[in-house]
Each structure stands twice: as C-alpha cells, then as structure tokens.
Amino acid sequence: MTKIDEVERHLFFEGIYLKYGYDFRxxxxxxxxxxxxxxxxxxxxxSLLDLLKRALREPEEFRKILGSLTINTSEFFRDPTFxxxxxxxxxxxxxxYSKVTIWSxxxxxxxxxxxxxxxxxxxxxxxxxxxxxxxxxxxxxxxAKTGIFEASCIPTFNKNYAAAGGTGTPSQYYGAEYGLVRFxxxxxxxxxxxxxxxxxxxxxLEAHLILCRNVFIYFSRELQERALELFARSLVHKGFLxxxxxxxxxxxxxxxxxxxxxxxxxxFSLLSRSEPKP
Amino acid sequence: xRRPRACFVGASAGxxxxxxxxxxxxxxxxxxxxxxxxxxHPSTNxxxxxxYRSRARLSFVEAEDKAPIExxxxxxxxxxxxxxxxxxFRFGLSSDRxxxxxxxxxxxxxxxxxxxxxxxxxxxxxxxxxQDGAAGLRAIADEGGFAMVQDAADAEFPLMPSSALKxxxxxxxxxxxxxxxxxxxxxRS
Numbered sequence: 228m229t230k231i232d233e234v235e236r237h238l239f240f241e242g243i244y245l246k247y248g249y250d251f252r253x254x255x256x257x258x259x260x261x262x263x264x265x266x267x268x269x270x271x272x273x274s275l276l277d278l279l280k281r282a283l284r285e286p287e288e289f290r291k292i293l294g295s296l297t298i299n300t301s302e303f304f305r306d307p308t309f310x311x312x313x314x315x316x317x318x319x320x321x322x323x324y325s326k327v328t329i330w331s332x333x334x335x336x337x338x339x340x341x342x343x344x345x346x347x348x349x350x351x352x353x354x355x356x357x358x359x360x361x362x363x364x365x366x367x368x369x370x371a372k373t374g375i376f377e378a379s380c381i382p383t384f385n386k387n388y389a390a391a392g393g394t395g396t397p398s399q400y401y402g403a404e405y406g407l408v409r410f411x412x413x414x415x416x417x418x419x420x421x422x423x424x425x426x427x428x429x430x431x432l433e434a435h436l437i438l439c440r441n442v443f444i445y446f447s448r449e450l451q452e453r454a455l456e457l458f459a460r461s462l463v464h465k466g467f468l469x470x471x472x473x474x475x476x477x478x479x480x481x482x483x484x485x486x487x488x489x490x491x492x493x494x495f496s497l498l499s500r501s502e503p504k505p
Numbered sequence: 506x507r508r509p510r511a512c513f514v515g516a517s518a519g520x521x522x523x524x525x526x527x528x529x530x531x532x533x534x535x536x537x538x539x540x541x542x543x544x545x546h547p548s549t550n551x552x553x554x555x556x557y558r559s560r561a562r563l564s565f566v567e568a569e570d571k572a573p574i575e576x577x578x579x580x581x582x583x584x585x586x587x588x589x590x591x592x593x594f595r596f597g598l599s600s601d602r603x604x605x606x607x608x609x610x611x612x613x614x615x616x617x618x619x620x621x622x623x624x625x626x627x628x629x630x631x632x633x634x635x636q637d638g639a640a641g642l643r644a645i646a647d648e649g650g651f652a653m654v655q656d657a658a659d660a661e662f663p664l665m666p667s668s669a670l671k672x673x674x675x676x677x678x679x680x681x682x683x684x685x686x687x688x689x690x691x692x693r694s
C-alpha cells in the first residue's frame with residue numbers, strides 16, 4: 228500500500244472541501260488512507276496533489292473520486308436481528324404517535340430505506356410514517372430514488388427478509404425484468420431523499436427514530452461526537468437512535484444521554500436532550 | 506531491537522487450533538497487546554473468551570471501533586469487518602471491499618499497524634491456505650518492525666506462512682511453541 232503523506236492528505240481534503248463542500252477532514256484516517264492509496268493506484272498518480280488538480284478542474288472526475296471515498300456497502304435487512312428488534316421493541320412505541328418521523332442518515336443506495344419501508348408496512352405504520360433518507364453523495368441518492376437494483380440482490384433479500392421477521396412473501400415487494408428488480412413504487416411514497424452532510428450540516432427535523440448504521444466507523448471520534456450531538460438535538464424525548472452492530476457509544480461523552488433499548492443490538496433511546504451550544 | 510509495543514497476528518485455515526496453542530504457550534507474565542485477524546465465515550459470531558485460554562492473565566475480547574489498545578488484552582477482529590489501528594493507538598473498523606478475498610484481511614490490519622506503530626510493531630503469520638498477510642508483513646518489516654512466520658512444516662496449511670516468508674525472507678521462523686517463547690521474551694524485554 229502506498230503511504231499517504233500527511234501534508235498532502237490535509238491539502239487534498241481542504242481543496243475538496245473549498246471547491247465542492249464535501250468534508251472528509253475528520254474521517255477516521257486508517258481506512259481513509261487505504262482508499263486514498265487505492266485512488267492513487269487507479270489514477271497512476273504519485274501524489275495526492277496531482278489527484279487534487281484533476282479533481283478541481285474536472286467535476287466529472289471528482290464524481291468518481293467521491294464514489295471511491297465513500298463506502299456504499301449496503302444490503303437488504305442488513306443484520307436481520309436488528310430489524311426484529313425494531314419490530315418488537317421500537318415500533319410498538321412509534322405506534323403511540325399519530326405521525327412518525329424517521330431519519331435514515333447515510334442511506335447509501337437505498338437498501339435500508341426499502342427494508343424499513345417494508346417493515347413499517349407490515350406493522351401498519353406506513354401511512355403515518357415519513358422517512359427522511361439522506362446521504363452525503365448525490366449520486367447514490369439518485370440511484371436510491373429509482374427503487375431499481377441488480378437482480379443479484381434477491382437471494383440476500385429473500386433470506387434476510389425471513390430472518391428479519393417478515394410476515395409476507397418476499398416476492399410480493401418486487402418485480403423482475405431484464406436482470407433488474409424494481410421494488411413496488413408505493414414503498415417509496417413516503418420517503419423524502421435529500422443531501423445531508425453529518426460533518427457540516429445542521430439539524431433539520433424532529434425525529435422519533437434515527438438510523439445511522441455503519442457510518443460512525445468511518446468518522447474520527449471528534450466527528451462522531453459532532454454527529455451524536457446533532458442526533459441528540461434532532462430526536463424527540465425518548466426518541467430512538469440505531470447504530471451499526473459493531474458501533475458503540477462507549478467512548479463518547481454523550482453516552483450518558485442515551486439508554487440501551489436492547490442488549491446486543493445497538494438501539495438506544497434518548498434520555499435527555501443536549502442543550503444547543505451557544 | 507526495541508521492545509515492540511504491540512503484536513499483530515494473522516491466521517486463516519487451521520488458525521483457531523494454532524492460536525489456542527500459541528496463547529496457551531505464552532508465559533504467565535505476558536502483557537504485550539495482541540491483535541488478531543482470524544479468517545472466519547462472515548456470519549460467525551464467536552465469543553473469544555469461550556474459545557481461548559492462557560496461563561497469562563489476559564482478556565480475550567472482540568476489538569471495538571475507537572477502543573484504545575491496552576496491555577494484557579488479546580483483541581480479535583469481528584467477522585465481516587476489516588480491523589485497522591489508528592495513529593492514536595485506537596481501533597478502527599471498516600466495511601471496505603475484501604482484500605485478498607478476505608474481510609477481515611490480515612494485510613489491512615498489518616499495513617495499518619506499520620503506519621501507526623512503525624518499528625514498534627511485531628507481525629506474526631500463522632497457518633492458512635491463501636496469501637493474505639504477506640504484503641502486510643512486508644510493510645511491517647519495511648518500517649523496521651519485527652516479523653515472524655510459522656514454520657511451513659509446523660503449519661496445518663503451509664501456503665500462508667510460506668508466502669509471507671517469500672515476501673519477508675529475513676523473517677524469524679519457528680514452530681508455534683517457539684513463536685510463543687519469542688513473544689514471551691519480547692514482552693519481558
């Protein structure tokens with residue numbers, strides 16, 4: 228692996244931030260450096276400064292670079308037991324509200340949003356729930372909005388659907404054609420897709436449930452802290468926060484504000500809202 | 506040689522048995538932080554403390570994202586995540602694509618260790634039927650770190666250690682018992 232020069236990394240991300248507004252300056256370095264080394268290889272560049280020059284001059288190239296810097300690993304009902312916990316421990320509380328607002332932060336190509344929409348539908352919550360699905364990358368949002376996926380996702384979908392507590396037949400939610408599958412458009416009827424950057428943007432809603440799974444592992448502790456403060460400000464009292472199965476609040480100063488809902492799965496409820504900093 | 510500040514171990518096929526033996530053979534005053542990538546099936550959920558034993562008073566735990574690396578602990582990469590170490594000597598996880606067909610990948614851990622620890626890293630490649638770990642051990646050796654490889658004759662699956670030895674011809678080789686002895690010596694030094 229090519230070693231990344233610290234000064235070059237700093238200049239690279241400052242440049243990207245100034246030109247395009249994407250802020251990678253506080254991402255976790257070790258995995259980010261691997262992605263940067265991969266980019267240098269792809270572009271046969273010896274320095275990040277050469278890469279920066281191209282990114283600044285050619286927005287089309289920047290789009291590709293952005294795609295390589297963000298992780299878009301996603302699958303339907305990822306960690307199926309998590310969705311079981313949602314249905315058993317979180318949805319019963321959501322049912323006590325007449326309107327439910329859900330924020331899927333870092334929604335990537337939309338697999339989690341569709342999984343969530345299906346679970347909400349089966350629990351009779353679909354009409355009162357609005358899902359705000361956000362991501363830093365506008366190109367994955369564009370793809371998520373279509374509800375169209377490669378047909379190769381279907382075996383995982385079918386398998387995880389059952390393990391996640393699905394009560395119907397998985398094939399009722401999609402139709403297949405030409406190697407692609409299209410999910411029923413009504414699943415995305417109450418989904419609002421928008422760009423949102425956890426590193427720079429402010430709170431924009433009051434949510435009953437926030438899902439932010441497998442995002443914090445790419446953040447430094449400082450950035451994770453910022454995002455947690457943002458979530459604490461964006462949740463109603465006793466609102467729920469769901470993190471990835473290997474993400475923890477243990478090393479955060481905001482940990483006392485949250486209470487674990489279910490041991491094993493990383494679902495928390497907000498005990499006290501943090502006061503906005505002056 | 507300086508005393509390494511942490512020891513990084515990679516194992517694949519045959520690795521659980523090899524690691525059990527290695528950990529049992531460590532001296533009872535072994536304290537060096539040990540960080541392990543053992544290739545597992547992605548859906549495997551193992552509790553390291555149920556599988557491993559040692560005479561030394563060590564805690565066997567799954568490595569947690571952002572957790573500080575501490576002496577007296579043996580950390581294991583969770584299934585289906587890459588495990589990396591940061592320059593802050595804390596762990597990082599990632600779902601980046603597979604490296605050497607593996608996630609967690611030994612190369613990913615070792616290369617991050619070379620960057621974070623430099624000459625203070627010690628890398629060990631044990632039994633396995635692939636070539637993960639070779640490039641990573643090279644990275645550790647290039648930074649002046651200490652490289653060890655299980656004797657191909659001692660390994661249940663020799664391909665991984667012999668690939669690592671090819672990449673780092675200067676690596677120390679030995680049986681599991683000899684590696685344990687060497688690690689115990691390093692930990693005391």
